[in-house]
Amino acid sequence: MSEESNAINPNSMTIIVTKGSLDWAYPPFILSTTAAAMGLDVTMFFTFYGLPLLLKKMDLKVTPLGNAAMKMPMAGAHMVMPNLVAAIPGVDGMATSMMKNMIKKKGVASIPELRELAVEAEVRMIGCQMTMDLFEYKHEDMIPGIEIGGAATYIECATKSHINLFI
Amino acid sequence: MADKVLDAKGLNCPLPILKAKKALKEVPDGGTLEILATDPGAVADFQAFSRTTGNELVEHSEEGGVYRFLIRKTA
Secondary structure (H helix, E strand, C coil): CCCHHHCCEEEEEEEEECCCCCCCCHHHHHHHHHHHHCCCEEEEEECHHHHHHHECCCCCCCCCCCCCCCCEEECCEEECCCHHHHCCCCHHHHHHHHHHHHHHHCCCCCHHHHHHHHHHCCCEEEEEHHHHHHCCCCHHHECCCCEEECHHHHHHHHHCEEEEEEC | CCCEEEEECCCCCCHHHHHHHHHHCCCCCCCEEEEEECCCCHHHHHHHHHHHHCCEEEEEEEECCEEEEEEECCC
């Protein structure tokens, strides 16, 4: 193996994507699309709860349950939902619609839109094989153009990348 | 007069940057792109974008809550 093939590319970034809720889907897609726009080679590795972000049909939800930092703006103040209320069936759905409305109103991109931009920007996306087996997802349920790989596939890429993030 | 104008008003991070990157592809080398945005974060972000990509941020200004950026395609 030549030395060159093992060299770190100074303009490269990888992100391990481990969370797939509506709120946590934002940081990896915002950073990957922006880095790609700034000329970086970007790789995203989707594992565990991040893997469903590669599904053709995304069904993203957000829950206030156990999320002490989730303070929704309301009538000029910020509201924290008590866990006892957040646990009531239907509250997740309500919180999700509220969040989606806010996203639209504030001119924030939707996750499907950001993912599309990431695909367009040729961000390399790798789905974790083990997670697919574990949670019984099929390759054909995922968007086209992604790769399937394991930890070694990611590590090989990370050893050559200048920025490696875990989200 | 810029070679191309991008209206990114009402869009939030990172959309102004992503759309600017796309719009720059349609600008000839040495040409300019004018961007209009309302996201206050765009001020720091377009400076960072220009520094990192090597494109020149020729000028930026603000008037009535609208930020205007002029980027010369030099990269």
